[in-house]
Amino acid sequence: MDNIVLIGMPGSGKSTVGVLLAKxxxxxxxxxxxxxxxxxxKRLFEILQEDGNEAFATLENRVNAGIDVHHTVIATGGSVIYGAEAMEHLSKISRVVYLQVSLPEMLRRIKNPETRGILLPGGMTLADLYRERKPLYERYAQITVPCSRGSLVQVAGKIMKALEK
Structure with missing residues (x-):
């Protein structure tokens, strides 16, 4: 296994668990x-505010499709799954791990979607976004790890155990 890519909803722990897993x-x-x-x-929320969702999605797809690393844990943004080029590339260079969080837990963890750089198309709620993205995460995941409960160390341990299989 060369790289590990973490995908999942905002608040699933991709960045925090990713740092621990890498260590x-x-x-x-x-x-x-x-x-x-x-x-x-500029910051994610500035891209969204100033350039819009479409420009952000295009940039996110291009950046993720160009990642060239080895022996790296890669934490992606929650919307990476909309970029077909990005997901095809990441799937080739990595094991894709879906950090699965429940809707109530995600809502508890996310305080301000805008400052988190979350793509919320007009009129959508976080619950709508969750329902839209869940099947995409499941499609791209090579490994699914539930992470609504447990410490960061426990979640990282679950990932390591799943990677051994």
């Missing part, structure tokens, strides 16, 4: 949201 495996860690911000020269 446990002796891997590097990459947060693709930071690459997107660097490419745009």
């Amino acid at each position: 446990m495996l002796g891997y590097d860690f990459l947060d693709s949201d930071l690459l997107i911000q660097a490419a745009a020269g």
Whole structure:
């Protein structure tokens, strides 16, 4: 296994669990949201506010499709699954792990969707977004790890155990 890509809803723990998992495996860690911000020269919510959802999605797809790393845990943004090029590329260079969080737990963890850089198309709620994305995460996942309960260490341990299979 060369890389591990973490996908899932905002608040599922991709970045926090990803850092811990990378330390446990002796891997590097990459947060693709930071690459997107660097490419745009502004924060995620600024991209969304100033350039719109479509421009953000295009940039996110391009940035993720261009990731070229080895022995790295990659935490992606929750909307990465909309980018076919990105997901095809990430699936080729990594094991794709879906951090599955329940809707009530996600709503508890997310306080302000806008500042988290969450793509909420007009009139959509976080619950609507959850229902829309869940089948896409399931489609791309090679491994699914429930993470609504348990500590970061426990979730990272579940991922490591699943990767051994």
